[in-house]
Amino acid sequence: MAYVLVTGGAGYIGSHACKALKAAGYTPVTFDNLVTGWRDAVKFGPFEQGDLLDRVRLDSVFAQYEPIAVMHFAALSLVGECMLDPGLYWRNNVAGSLNLIEAAVAAGCLNFVFSSTCATYGDQDNVVLDEDSAQMPINAYGASKRAIEDMLHNFETAHGLRHVIFRYFNVAGADPDGEVGEFHRPETHLVPLMLDAIDGKRDALTIFGTDYDTPDGTCIRDYVHVCDLVEAHVLGLKWLSDERGSRVFNLGTGTGFSVREVVDQSHAVTNRPVPCHEGPRRPGDCTKLVSGSTRAMAELGWNPHRSTMKQMITDAWRWHQSGHYEA
Numbered sequence: 496m497a498y499v500l501v502t503g504g505a506g507y508i509g510s511h512a513c514k515a516l517k518a519a520g521y522t523p524v525t526f527d528n529l530v531t532g533w534r535d536a537v538k539f540g541p542f543e544q545g546d547l548l549d550r551v552r553l554d555s556v557f558a559q560y561e562p563i564a565v566m567h568f569a570a571l572s573l574v575g576e577c578m579l580d581p582g583l584y585w586r587n588n589v590a591g592s593l594n595l596i597e598a599a600v601a602a603g604c605l606n607f608v609f610s611s612t613c614a615t616y617g618d619q620d621n622v623v624l625d626e627d628s629a630q631m632p633i634n635a636y637g638a639s640k641r642a643i644e645d646m647l648h649n650f651e652t653a654h655g656l657r658h659v660i661f662r663y664f665n666v667a668g669a670d671p672d673g674e675v676g677e678f679h680r681p682e683t684h685l686v687p688l689m690l691d692a693i694d695g696k697r698d699a700l701t702i703f704g705t706d707y708d709t710p711d712g713t714c715i716r717d718y719v720h721v722c723d724l725v726e727a728h729v730l731g732l733k734w735l736s737d738e739r740g741s742r743v744f745n746l747g748t749g750t751g752f753s754v755r756e757v758v759d760q761s762h763a764v765t766n767r768p769v770p771c772h773e774g775p776r777r778p779g780d781c782t783k784l785v786s787g788s789t790r791a792m793a794e795l796g797w798n799p800h801r802s803t804m805k806q807m808i809t810d811a812w813r814w815h816q817s818g819h820y821e822a
């Protein structure tokens with residue numbers, strides 16, 4: 496059996512990745528400490544509860560399954576939290592990843608797929624962001640991800656660790672079958688907060704800033720459907736098994752949506768009013784973050800066909816209305 500060790504497999508993106516891996520013929524082994532993940536989201540393969548900081552536990556899981564690859568989603572990723580407690584992010588994300596990478600190398604598991612973020616590019620408003628853009632993170636979360644990218648390069652040089660790094664833009668949507676979905680506690684992301692406001696589970700959405708230098712004054716982001724995102728990871732595994740070398744890919748569609756456009760589309764999809772009011776800018780938000788790269792499409796053959804705003808909101812709304820979801 497071809498096992499893939501999926502750290503963070505009980506989380507939002509990792510649980511969707513497990514479903515995609517199973518569909519592609521792999522057996523995903525979730526390694527997760529449930530700090531922000533959910534036991535119920537582990538549905539597609541074995542669950543091994545454990546912490547990245549526990550090297551002994553990692554070694555025993557590598558020995559038990561002998562995975563052919565690692566997909567590393569486990570991380571803390573709240574920008575507000577990392578501003579208050581950067582040490583938490585350096586310890587959990589960077590020290591945790593070092594343990595994982597050393598355990599993988601020790602076990603001879605030399606194929607590694609890593610979740611990075613466009614937050615590593617930092618505050619480069621209105622710049623075309625491709626994989627060669629300078630990485631200038633403005634917070635400990637982005638800095639922790641850049642450090643892990645550097646670590647992967649060093650371990651390739653020393654130990655032959657082949658890796659694919661994916662820098663995600665904004666991830667949204669849910670499994671169209673409703674088996675898994677987005678379930679962050681606390682929730683900070685635009686789409687689920689807006690759907691909560693629409694069905695009365697939370698107060699009105701606050702639009703963070705209406706005086707940006709954009710056509711309607713609100714921030715612009717590049718949204719990618721979680722199912723398209725995890726398909727890229729399956730293609731990344733194939734890329735590594737075909738021995739095409741280590742590579743970095745942006746995962747975004749290249750199309751930007753303003754906050755107001757997302758609100759309008761949500762109204763259209765749900766046919767309900769979106770309770771919202773205008774508030775001040777949120778510290779740390781960039782004006783516009785849109786991928787300027789087609790590398791994943793050209794080289795991996797990635798086709799993000801679900802990543803229309805209408806489809807992402809339709810799938811997220813279905814998940815919101817399912818019995819699984821409680822705000």
Ligand SMILES: NC(=O)c1ccc[n+]([C@@H]2O[C@H](COP(=O)([O-])OP(=O)(O)OC[C@H]3O[C@@H](n4cnc5c(N)ncnc54)[C@H](O)[C@@H]3O)[C@@H](O)[C@H]2O)c1
Binds near residue numbers: 530533567663
């Ligand atoms: N959601 C987004 O829009 C987005 C954008 C860019 C990058 N990312 C990255 O994608 C990855 C997954 O994000 P998500 O939205 O699914 O987050 P999530 O919080 O839903 O999932 C993260 C999972 O990692 C687990 N985890 C955290 N620290 C751990 C540790 N020390 N040991 C074991 N398990 C641990 C958590 O319990 C959780 O299940 C993260 O690395 C994140 O930085 C997400």
Ligand SMILES: O=c1ccn([C@@H]2O[C@H](COP(=O)(O)OP(=O)(O)O[C@H]3O[C@H](CO)[C@@H](O)[C@H](O)[C@H]3O)[C@@H](O)[C@H]2O)c(=O)[nH]1
Binds near residue numbers: 664683701
């Ligand atoms: O209540 C809200 C929440 C968000 N927004 C706006 O909506 C946009 C998207 O915000 P959010 O969903 O919080 O995502 P980002 O802050 O863009 O960050 C996400 O996308 C990054 C990559 O771009 C990842 O690194 C982060 O982990 C992930 O949270 C931004 O302009 C926010 O200002 C609001 O107006 N009101």
